[in-house]
Amino acid sequence: MSQEITLEKVRSQLVAGIVFSTTLENIGTDMGRTIELLFEQLAGPGITPTGPVMAIYHEEMTPDRPWDCEVCVPVTAALTEHPVLHTHEVPGGLVATVTHRGPYDGLKDTYNRVFGWFTEHGHTFAGPPREIYLNSPGEVTDDELLTRIEFPAVAAPE
Numbered sequence: 001m002s003q004e005i006t007l008e009k010v011r012s013q014l015v016a017g018i019v020f021s022t023t024l025e026n027i028g029t030d031m032g033r034t035i036e037l038l039f040e041q042l043a044g045p046g047i048t049p050t051g052p053v054m055a056i057y058h059e060e061m062t063p064d065r066p067w068d069c070e071v072c073v074p075v076t077a078a079l080t081e082h083p084v085l086h087t088h089e090v091p092g093g094l095v096a097t098v099t100h101r102g103p104y105d106g107l108k109d110t111y112n113r114v115f116g117w118f119t120e121h122g123h124t125f126a127g128p129p130r131e132i133y134l135n136s137p138g139e140v141t142d143d144e145l146l147t148r149i150e151f152p153a154v155a156a157p158e
Helices: 027-043 104-121
Strands: 006-010 013-022 054-056 067-074 086-090 093-101 130-133 146-154
Touching: 013 027, 013 054, 027 067, 093 104, 104 146
Parallel strands: none
Antiparallel strands: 006 093, 013 067, 013 086, 054 067, 054 130, 093 146, 130 146
């Protein structure tokens, strides 16, 4: 079950992350492995994340070819010359957001609701969507998983 879709302003944040290529069929396994690698790499230089894990979908998820995804966490300082991690700023600004409650395999229905909502309200997409994992399968049951979805947006003229 998903909550109401709203427009909100969010602030920009510095993140450290890893970009990887995946497919719809393999995203769960690929993302899990990459999140593990992310935390292994953060431990090396002793960097503590300042917020939850986030996925940024830099390319459209298509069923017929691989596409790039990034997993990252907010950090307080940029990394220089790290062999695996890269840091960059996730832009702030206006986002359409909704919190999905339940298993990750139900996210597609929530995304479809957001796409319909954009069309219905005349808003425009303004950047790649991101998912912020407010808890994890290791902490709660699948039915209790909370995933905040954010789509950078330009509001329709009033």
